[in-house]
Amino acid sequence: AATPAPKKAPARRHRLLSVDYYTKTCPHLEQLVSSITTQQFRDAPVSAPATLRLFFHDCFVEGCDGSILISTKPGSKVAAEKDAADNKGLRPEGFESIKKAKALVESKCPGVVSCADILAIAARDFVHLAGGPYYQVKKGRWDGKISMAARVGSNLPQANSTVDQLLKLFNSKGLSSDDLVVLSGAHTIGFAHCEHFTNRLYDYRGTKKPDPAIDGRLLKELKMSCPRYGGNTDIVAPFDVTTPFVFDHAYYGNLESKLGLLATDQALVSDARMKTMVQSLAKDKQKFFQAFAAAMDKMGSIGVKRGRRHGERRTDCSVHQS
Numbered sequence: 001a002a003t004p005a006p007k008k009a010p011a012r013r014h015r016l017l018s019v020d021y022y023t024k025t026c027p028h029l030e031q032l033v034s035s036i037t038t039q040q041f042r043d044a045p046v047s048a049p050a051t052l053r054l055f056f057h058d059c060f061v062e063g064c065d066g067s068i069l070i071s072t073k074p075g076s077k078v079a080a081e082k083d084a085a086d087n088k089g090l091r092p093e094g095f096e097s098i099k100k101a102k103a104l105v106e107s108k109c110p111g112v113v114s115c116a117d118i119l120a121i122a123a124r125d126f127v128h129l130a131g132g133p134y135y136q137v138k139k140g141r142w143d144g145k146i147s148m149a150a151r152v153g154s155n156l157p158q159a160n161s162t163v164d165q166l167l168k169l170f171n172s173k174g175l176s177s178d179d180l181v182v183l184s185g186a187h188t189i190g191f192a193h194c195e196h197f198t199n200r201l202y203d204y205r206g207t208k209k210p211d212p213a214i215d216g217r218l219l220k221e222l223k224m225s226c227p228r229y230g231g232n233t234d235i236v237a238p239f240d241v242t243t244p245f246v247f248d249h250a251y252y253g254n255l256e257s258k259l260g261l262l263a264t265d266q267a268l269v270s271d272a273r274m275k276t277m278v279q280s281l282a283k284d285k286q287k288f289f290q291a292f293a294a295a296m297d298k299m300g301s302i303g304v305k306r307g308r309r310h311g312e313r314r315t316d317c318s319v320h321q322s
């Protein structure tokens with residue numbers, strides 16, 4: 001008798017991220033994380049911008065895989081991502097929130113929930129706590145096995161990047177020009193150190209003059225906080241001069257009034273490709289909230305890993321699982 005053809009293994013479909021990924025294995029995950037983020041937000045409101053930025057810097061380097069949370073091994077010559085120059089400004093409050101949330105989650109659901117997922121949930125919580133939209137977070141990310149400082153710089157935007165450079169970078173992550181405009185709206189909360197914008201105040205692109213696209217009063221104020229030379233390097237200025245702790249759509253109105261802080265913020269209204277989007281978000285808070293939630297979902301699925309070949313499950317988010 002003819003032997004039957006060997007059955008082909010069914011093509012393993014990629015399990016996509018899903019909202020109910022931990023429903024069976026850690027049913028109260030979101031409440032656990034929220035108990036920590038709520039407390040952190042009360043104790044230190046800067047935890048909100050800190051964690052939101054942490055999530056961005058995680059997703060853009062090796063994908064959303066918690067690679068940003070790894071500490072450099074003592075004695076190792078290879079520095080982890082968090083020790084890269086571009087990550088030096090990440091506030092400790094962001095790392096602290098994730099560490100606390102992970103510890104609580106491990107005590108209830110040991111060995112189940114990835115650090116990458118906890119970071120995605122915490123970032124959403126903080127957006128909401130600061131007054132922004134609440135949206136469902138899809139889960140199922142595994143933590144990554146690679147965290148190298150050398151891979152950071154080329155994957156993150158710089159405060160003086162041109163719009164073309166920003167678009168190229170965002171496109172390379174599967175994000176559109178609308179996503180660039182919408183995600184930049186994260187700068188509705190938080191602060192930046194002088195070094196990221198002093199060139200705009202004194203010597204814009206080698207002109208020896210301030211950037212013409214800064215409001216005169218803001219220019220004066222920023223110059224007082226940030227002298228050309230020898231200023232205090234710890235001084236920061238708010239991205240959103242009107243509501244630096246509130247997640248709202250004021251950021252876009254500010255851009256229309258030349259109140260953007262970084263060259264990359266202000267550039268969004270001077271570029272024809274993005275100006276219309278800025279204008280419509282400035283007018284419509286609901287539109288911004290809805291678009292931000294959708295863009296965070298998109299950013300949250302960059303380079304997601306599944307399985308032991310590329311991924312791991314960590315107990316301590318700062319240490320690879322050996």
Ligand code: HEM
Nearest residue numbers: 049050053056089157158159183186190191192193196264
């Ligand atoms: C579009 C290109 C972007 C550039 C060039 C940029 C650059 C920067 C810079 C230079 C800082 C200040 C860091 C410091 O001085 O400590 C900063 C802060 C921040 N960024 Fe961005 N960023 C960009 C996009 C984003 C995105 C997409 C998000 C999140 C979705 C984000 C969230 C934040 C937050 C919340 C802060 C404030 C952090 C704090 O106060 O602790 N940024 N960004």
Ligand SMILES: [Ca+2]
Nearest residue numbers: 058061063067
């Ligand atoms: Ca990462």
Ligand SMILES: [Ca+2]
Nearest residue numbers: 188240243246
């Ligand atoms: Ca704001």
